[in-house]
Structures are given as structure tokens and as C-alpha cells.
Amino acid sequence: MKSKKSDLGKIQFVHCAMPNMALSEADTRYTISERIELPFPIAVMVDSERLAKYLSTTSRNIPFVSSNSIYLNGNPVRLKSSHIVEVGDGLEAGKAIRVDSYAIPSIKFDFFSNFDTYIKQLRIAMFLTNSRNISELKKANIYKVR
């Protein structure tokens, strides 16, 4: 799977000191194709497709990715591998979405990791860029540290 982590470190969101919204308004729904809308634009990466399918049926609403497929509620959708971007936290997930419209930010599977934390971080990134939804996040002001 593709990793752009080092590049994402150079991307900085421009802080919005006066968002005209509440944090609770941040809508994380993410449409990746005509057929599929994810509840969150962050997936969990696992090694096998079988495990991804199994986990996605037991952990409802959390998308799992393996190889070139993403699973939500047990249903697979084929992806281009270049769209899967490994990220370390919810803020990096926001950056990945901002710089690549087709990105599926993905966190490595870890029994101790807390998916809610990543989503909370993504919501904060949306709030601090005055982005009510993912479409607005894709247009948020950024600068690159070269």
C-alpha cells in the first residue's frame, strides 16, 4: 500500500481563528463512488481481505481496507491502490483528503488503537478550518513547507 506520510508532514492547514460553526456540525460522510458513501473518511488497514471482510461485519460503520478493496458492513468495493494513503492520526487523514480528492486515509490495524480518537481529530481539523463537510475540507486553505 502507498504511504505518503512524509509528504503530509509538509502540508499545513491555515488555521481559522473564527470558524462560523460548532464542532458538532462537522459532517464526516465521505462519498467514494456512486455506489458507496462511508460514514467516516478513515479506514483501518489489515493484512488479509478475509479479515477485512470479517471485521467490517462485526465493527459496523468502520471501513476496513486490504489489498485494493474497502469493506463496509461486509461489502467490498474495489479501489485503485494509489488511493489508499497510510496516515498516523486524524489530522493527517484530513491532510490526505485535502491534497488528494480520491484518497482513502488508512490507519494501520492495532488492537489498542482507538478509532474514535482518529475521528475526533478529523472533526477538530474540520472545525479549525471552518469545514462543515468533506467537500469544504477539500477546499480548505493550506500551505506547503518546502
Place this chain on the structure above:
Amino acid sequence: MPDEAVARETQDRKMQHINIIINEDTQYKEKTTMLELVDIKPKKGKIDPNSVDIEASLVGKKISSPIFISGMTGGHPVAMEINKNIAIAASKLKIPMGVGSQRAMLENEALAYTYDVKKFASPLILIGNMGANRLPKYDNKRIQKMLDSVKADLIAIHTNPGQESVQPEGDIDFRGVYERIVDLAKSIKQPVIVKEVGNGISKEIAKMFNKKVFAIDVQGAGGTTWIGVETFRSKGSYGNAFWDWGIPTALSVLEAKSEFKGQVWSSGGIRNPIDIVKSIAIGADMCGIAKPVIVAERKGGSEGVYNFMNDMINGVKNEMAALGFSSIKELKNAKISFKEPLKSILKDRKIRL
């Protein structure tokens, strides 16, 4: 929660903030102010520091230098002692000072004395303080009364969405806050300053406030991170990702200056005289210092603050003399250049001086 409990919670939080800032490392980790990327071209020939004039004026009153002590605390007996000691030093040095958020006295009027420092130090230019997202909860008359009760000359409205986002009891709703600030600025006697608390002000936000408020205090990234303070307080993990969030102070001054025609103040990570000289050279009208002042106060009381700030003021004169500038006006017209990555960022952000 009953009003009394809310007031006590606010009071306790103020004390926790002081302790964390003084005792823990809550500075930005990788991000700097970017002031180190600003170069000033010296004028030919050094001059005598005694001939350097850095006097300025604020709200029609003369001040010894364009330096102020940023508002930090209030609402607690210890905060009262800190504010009093800072006020005595600021008055002697003829520089303005701010107090911390006056929310505590709005919740509990008995705490007004912790901000009421003019009775110990006069003359003094005092900057009141109020959180932007608290404004919708109070009407303009109440805020005017709050400012008058401490004889504030100006008010800083601090906007802190980053801090609120990671604060356990954070108020994370900023809807209608901009309109409320604009309305307040039209209504009250004191000039309004819009300030951040360490994450900086962008040109987009500066543009919104152009001709609406008196000044923007950028409080940019590179010094104390309040996201870090709250992450430390909450012992939570999700705030760590945002520890270094924000617009570096130098970049933020340049961003604000490009769209805001009122005064632009530089603060956030100002630690030495050269930071002040560079801030003024890139367009700042005033420079604020916070953390080093509270550290000096805790070590040496009023005298500690006086000595620290006096050294800072003399240091500015020495730096200016070494560069060949005899006045603030000359320094503001200095030829400056930017090193990478600031140079490229300014180009990307379409910011021209």
C-alpha cells in the same frame, strides 16, 4: 451545573493553567515563530543606543516603547498577586499590560478585585479581556460595566477555537461570534483588539475585521501552545496531533498586515529583543510578551518583572543601534528579506508587503 459551581470550576482552571505554564514544557515542539527567517538589512554605521527613540503612543497616551505585557490571568487570589506585580512594573516602565479572561468576574462579581490593578499602579494603560465565544452569553451593557469596573482602556477579545477543541470543558460553538464582536466594537467605549491565543490569525480572518475593530493581535505559533496546555491538563491523547497547529507569528503578522488596515500586534513566542525588532520591521505596531513575564514575576515579584522588561526595552534599543536605526519609523522602513521556507509560503499565500 449551578452558577456557583461553574464559577469555582473556572477559578480552579485558571490556577491549573498558571501551574502548567510555569512548570511544564508547553512550548511548540517543531514549529517556530519564523522570525528567525526574517533578515533586516542594516543601515550604514552603528549609532549610540542612547540616541535611539522607541517612544510610541496608544489610545492617545504616550508609552515608552511599542511593547506590552500580554494578558494572562485573573479570577483567583494568586492571579490577583500576579496582576498587581505586573501592573506596578508596567506602570513604572510606561508600557501597557493586559489581564487574563474576565469571564471569572462575570460569573462571580466577587472576583473583580483580581483584575482591578489600577488602584495599585497609575498611570497605566490596561487591556481588559473576554473570550469571543462567551460574547453571545452577555449583552454589551454587561461587558461595558465589566470593563469600567476595572477602568480598562481597551479590550482584547480572544478567540481560541484550538484550545476549546481539546479543553475537557471546552465551548466548541463559534456560530455568530464574528457578528457579536462587530456589534460590540460599535457599542462600547473601549477600542477592541481581536486576538488569538497562540494559533495565529490568517489574512482571511484579518480581512473580515478590516475597519471593524481597532487592532489584531496575532498571537501566532512558536511560543506557548494552549492546545498543549489543555492536552497536558486533560491527560488526553488526541490533542497531541494538534500540538504544533497554527500560523507562525512572523507569517501571521505578514498575513494580517496584508488585509487589515488598523494596528497589527505581534505576539506568540516573543522571547528576546531581536524578535521585537524583527516584528516591527515586518509591520507590527506593538509586540506582546507573556510567558517570560509570568516566570519573572513568580521568581522575583514586581521587581522581577521590572528588571526583565527593562532589559527587553534596552535590548531593543541596543539591537536597533547596532543595525543603525534611530527610530521606530526608520525601522518600519527597513529593507527586509525572507529565508526559506517563509519566502515560498508568502508566495503561495499571495502575500505582498
